[in-house]
Amino acid sequence: MNTPHNNPNRLERQLNRLLDLPVFARTFFRGVVMHRAVPFTGTAGLDFVEMTTRRVEVGVKNEKKVQNHIGGIHASAMNLLAETATGMVVGMNVRDDCIPLAKELKMAFRKRATGSLRAVATLTDEQRALMQASDKGEVTVAVTVTDETGVNPVECEFVWAWIPSGPRKS
Numbered sequence: 001m002n003t004p005h006n007n008p009n010r011l012e013r014q015l016n017r018l019l020d021l022p023v024f025a026r027t028f029f030r031g032v033v034m035h036r037a038v039p040f041t042g043t044a045g046l047d048f049v050e051m052t053t054r055r056v057e058v059g060v061k062n063e064k065k066v067q068n069h070i071g072g073i074h075a076s077a078m079n080l081l082a083e084t085a086t087g088m089v090v091g092m093n094v095r096d097d098c099i100p101l102a103k104e105l106k107m108a109f110r111k112r113a114t115g116s117l118r119a120v121a122t123l124t125d126e127q128r129a130l131m132q133a134s135d136k137g138e139v140t141v142a143v144t145v146t147d148e149t150g151v152n153p154v155e156c157e158f159v160w161a162w163i164p165s166g167p168r169k170s
Contacts, residue, residue, distance in 0.1 A: 085121035115148030
C-alpha cells in the first residue's frame with residue numbers, strides 16, 4: 001500500500017499491521033478494524049474485500065438485515081456500500097491532520113439488483129497527490145456497484161471534501 005509521497009496515514013498504518021498476519025486471517029481482522037472505526041458497517045455486515053490507497057472494494061451479502069420488501073438489497077444499503085467504498089479510499093489517502101467529509105452524492109437506480117453487491121471505488125494518482133499536498137479540498141470519487149450477475153443496478157457519484165482536523169479559525 002503506497003501513498004504518493006510514501007507517507008502512510010493513520011488508517012493505512014493500521015491496515016499495514018495486518019500484513020504480518022497469515023493471508024487467510026487478514027480479511028477477518030481488516031473487517032474488525034473497519035467495524036470498530038465505523039460501527040454501522042458492522043451492523044449492515046459489509047465485507048472489506050480490498051483496501052489500498054488506489055482502490056477499495058466493499059461487498060454486502062443479500063441477507064434479511066439489508067433487504068427491501070421484494071427481497072433485494074435495500075436502496076439505503078446500496079448507498080451505504082458505495083459511500084463506504086468511496087469514503088475509505090479517501091480515508092486511505094487524506095493526511096493525518098485532516099478529516100474527510102461526504103459533501104455530495106447522487107444515486108440513480110437503473111436496474112433491479114440480483115444477489116450480493118460489490119462496490120469498487122478508485123482514485124487517480126493526481127487525486128491522491130492533491131490530498132497529500134493540500135489541507136483542504138474536494139474530489140469526485142469514481143465508484144462502480146455490481147451485482148452477482150455483473151449488472152450495475154445503480155449509477156453513483158460521490159464528492160468528498162477534506163478539511164483540517166484542528167479547531168476552526170474565525
